[in-house]
Amino acid sequence: MPGPYDVIVVGVGGMGSAACYQLARRGVRVLGLEKFEIGHAMGSSHGLSRILRLAYFQGEAYVPLVQRARELWLETGKITGEPLFYEVGALDIGQEGSGVIEDARAASEKYGLSHELLDRRAIEERFPAFALDTDHIGLYQPQSGFVASERAILAHVTLALYYGAEIHGCEAMLDWKPTAGGGVRVTTDRGVYEAGRLILSPGAWIGDLVPALQASTQVVRQTLGWFSPLRPSLFDMTRFPVFTLEAQEGHFYGFPLWQHPGFKLGSPHFSGEPYDPHLPDRQPSFAQRDLLRACLAKHIPAANGDLLGLKACMYTMTPDEHFIIDTLPGFEQVIVASPCSGHGYKFASAIGEALAELATSGRSRFDLDMFSLRRFA
Structure with missing residues (x-):
């Protein structure tokens, strides 16, 4: 033994x-x-990258944990000689009054996080890839970005x-x-x-x-899509942040171009398609693919080019x-x-x-x- x-x-x-x-x-x-x-x-x-946001609308108690995580990603990247965290900024976009932006702003103010509240016009002027609803507002966090997962x-x-x-x-x-x-x-x-x-x-x-x-967890399928950008320069890492987007079609998230020719967009967080992790393959959801397309067509048209790839991953959810x-x-x-x-x-x-x-x-x-x-x- x-x-x-x-x-x-x-x-x-x-x-x-x-x-x-x-x-x-x-x-x-x-x-x-x-x-x-x-x-x-x-x-x-899998799927190359994951968002790291410091201002956390899911709960202020997460902020000290994500601050330490950011420190460790930077430290480990220096030890290995290969960056693991990319500070490209993060933009949370939501309907005014929905609580998403308000909660993220409250977390920022409580912990002294650098942030900037933007209205729809300011978002579209700074990041012209977006075409937002009139009641959309955003919170920009310059010290956030993504992890090379x-x-x-x-x-x-x-x-x-x-x-x-x-x-x-x-x-x-x-x-x-x-x-x-x-x-x-x-x-x-x-x-x-x-x-x-x-x-x-x-x-x-x-x-x-x-x-x-088993009674307190549920495994659901999520679909990640990579699409050929019609205007690649708009999604360059030097000028485009990671983002979350609360829209009528769902709650999406996306990334600047990095290590893949396509623009990466994640399917709605609350789509909730139950999935069996014991299945030998990982088939993406075509219903979620269509939601990704709908989001691109309405809110990020400059990325609504040919589909380059789809991947499925799993969320394991608790009730809260x-x-x-x-x-x-x-x-x-x-x-x-x-x-x-x-x-x-x-x-x-x-x-x-x-x-x-x-x-x-x-x-x-x-x-x-x-x-x-x-x-x-």
Whole structure:
């Protein structure tokens, strides 16, 4: 029997890879287990990039966590010599009075974040790619941008290995059980391992590993599209930000041109098409493709060119759309770090740090009470 290890991390995606790195750099004997290959496209982290916004309309309590995440993305990029965070600015666009912009502005003011409130005319003058409704307003955040999501996972795994972690790709966990000594025994399709602590960060497969969470989580499909821009210069990184857009067709998000010839647009966050993560393929939703087209035609016509590509990814949703970061009731040696309801990747670097703190000292520098399992009791 290999080991024993101090900590086993199951799921080496956005959160798990960061946890492996943070644990290994602390000298912890860590084993990372990933059922697919490292850097796979079967979960929730592929598609090149993810938005990082500092002014967070989903809740002010997220702001300290995303501020730390930004610091860590910058730090890790410097260590590896390859940038992981690109500060291109972020623009939240919503209907006046809907609460989206108002909540983001309140978070900015509470934490002293640099921001600028813009009306529709000001948005369209500064970013002429947009064609907005008369009641649209926006909040611009110059210190926000995007994270190179696929590259970041590989960077975390590379650093984890450098510091002595053991990472197994293409090895699926079948079961885990507590041991008499207060640790865990993990059985995979290739072996049996023991450790003092277990971190479960399997994303859409959390219900398989923690059946009690099946009633509190739902996996849905999201579709990402890349479209040939009719005026590419409008979407250059030097002049176009990442954005979220609240429109009649849904709540969309998009990026400047980066490492792909197409303009990237994400399908509505609340489209909510249930999806089975056990399916062997990842077929995009053609209904969501049509919504992407409708958004482009109405609000971003300069990007409404030929379709270059579609990808499907998965959101694992909780009823309140907040995360789960907590120890498992009755098993204090097991930490659950999933799901993230479609807005978690930007936090992955800081959540990895928080998981390492929980696994080594039993507490985190962050207030994680909002992510407690108790709220589902």
